[in-house]
Amino acid sequence: MNLRPLYMLLAIVLVLWVLIPIFLIATLAFSDRASVFAWPKGLLPQQFSLETISFFFGVEGVWKAIRNSLVVAAMTLVFSVLLGAPAGYALARYRFAGADAYRLLILMTRAFPLAILAIPLAVQFINLGIYDTAFGVALVHTALALPFAVLVTSSLFLGIPKELEEAAWTLGCNRIQAFLRVVLPLALPGLAATAIFAFVISWNEVFAATLLTLRERTLPAFLLTSLNDSPLPFRFAGGFFLIVPALVFIFIIRRYLFTLWGIANR
Numbered sequence: 001m002n003l004r005p006l007y008m009l010l011a012i013v014l015v016l017w018v019l020i021p022i023f024l025i026a027t028l029a030f031s032d033r034a035s036v037f038a039w040p041k042g043l044l045p046q047q048f049s050l051e052t053i054s055f056f057f058g059v060e061g062v063w064k065a066i067r068n069s070l071v072v073a074a075m076t077l078v079f080s081v082l083l084g085a086p087a088g089y090a091l092a093r094y095r096f097a098g099a100d101a102y103r104l105l106i107l108m109t110r111a112f113p114l115a116i117l118a119i120p121l122a123v124q125f126i127n128l129g130i131y132d133t134a135f136g137v138a139l140v141h142t143a144l145a146l147p148f149a150v151l152v153t154s155s156l157f158l159g160i161p162k163e164l165e166e167a168a169w170t171l172g173c174n175r176i177q178a179f180l181r182v183v184l185p186l187a188l189p190g191l192a193a194t195a196i197f198a199f200v201i202s203w204n205e206v207f208a209a210t211l212l213t214l215r216e217r218t219l220p221a222f223l224l225t226s227l228n229d230s231p232l233p234f235r236f237a238g239g240f241f242l243i244v245p246a247l248v249f250i251f252i253i254r255r256y257l258f259t260l261w262g263i264a265n266r
Contacts, residue, residue, distance in 0.1 A: 022243055028232075029053060029240035056237030065222035068134055072209070072218055073202040075138035076145055080198035081191060083142070084149025089179070091150070092157035103154070106147045114144075118211055125212055132213050140208040145198035152197075156190035157183065196249045204246055 029052055056062060091099065121140065122131065130136035160183055168178035184191075206220035213221060223230075223238045230238075 022247070025236055025239045025243065028236040052233040052237045053240075055233050056241065059234060061222060061226075062219075065217055065219040068213075068216055069203055069218040069220070071134045072138045072141060073199045075134065076141040076202035077195045077199045079138065079142040080145045080149040081195050084146055084194065085153045085187075085191060087150045088153025088155075089157050089183075091154040093162065103151060106150055109143075109147050114140075114207055118207075121208075122211060132216050134216060136212050137209050137218065138202070140212065141202040141205055142198075144205065144208075145201045148197060148201070149194050152194050153187070153191065156187045160186050193252075196252065200246045200249045204242065 030048055030050070031052060091103065125131040125136045128136075130139075164182050164186075165175075165178045168182045169175075173181060204220060205218075206224050209218040209221035210224055217225065219238075220242060223235075223242070227235060
């Protein structure tokens with residue numbers, strides 16, 4: 001029995017399930033206020049307008065929240081790569097008992113509910129003096145992005161033959177020089193994808209950012225705390241602005257997402 005048509009149908013349904021809400025949000029984000037409040041709403045903008053987007057950016061606190069989101073996401077990106085790449089290299093190049101179990105343990109940390117740590121995290125951050133700071137939020141976001149960074153960079157380094165490093169050793173390079181001159185250039189596209197994915201995770205995370213900030217909120221936290229008092233144009237424009245960066249970055253790095261667990265797409 002040929003199941004390919006069934007798989008194709010399920011894939012089409014899944015794509016439509018994801019894209020239709022995004023399309024509708026984008027449509028309303030670029031409509032005038034009358035179209036936003038109209039009922040029933042059309043599938044296409046009745047009148048293309050930047051009025052809704054302009055209203056969103058004109059709300060007090062939006063630009064500050066965007067700046068905080070960029071700062072936190074940039075720190076998360078740097079921390080994830082600096083910590084994840086060495087760990088991934090160690091997993092790829094060194095054999096030790098329980099390596100597979102360790103990989104699974106790293107992955108399982110993403111399944112640990114952050115809500116359980118909410119109160120202890122807040123208390124500890126207050127004691128350390130990093131509550132309501134971009135640095136504190138970036139630490140939590142790094143913890144969320146690090147499992148992905150470790151596993152993907154490990155897969156990337158597994159795809160680079162060790163013989164290339166050994167050849168560099170015979171030509172007078174030490175381990176660090178061989179890594180910097182041979183391995184790192186080959187792994188840079190994958191490392192860039194890992195960094196971008198860490199950026200996306202931080203950009204969209206809302207629970208920790210809401211819990212650990214009061215005045216220095218990121219954009220998702222700012223939108224969440226203001227939704228109840230916000231008009232519809234603000235909600236649609238905010239939702240669109242949150243979605244677009246993630247979609248663009250995921251589209252760019254899609255070929256590297258299959259490197260998880262050693263499946264390199266080359």
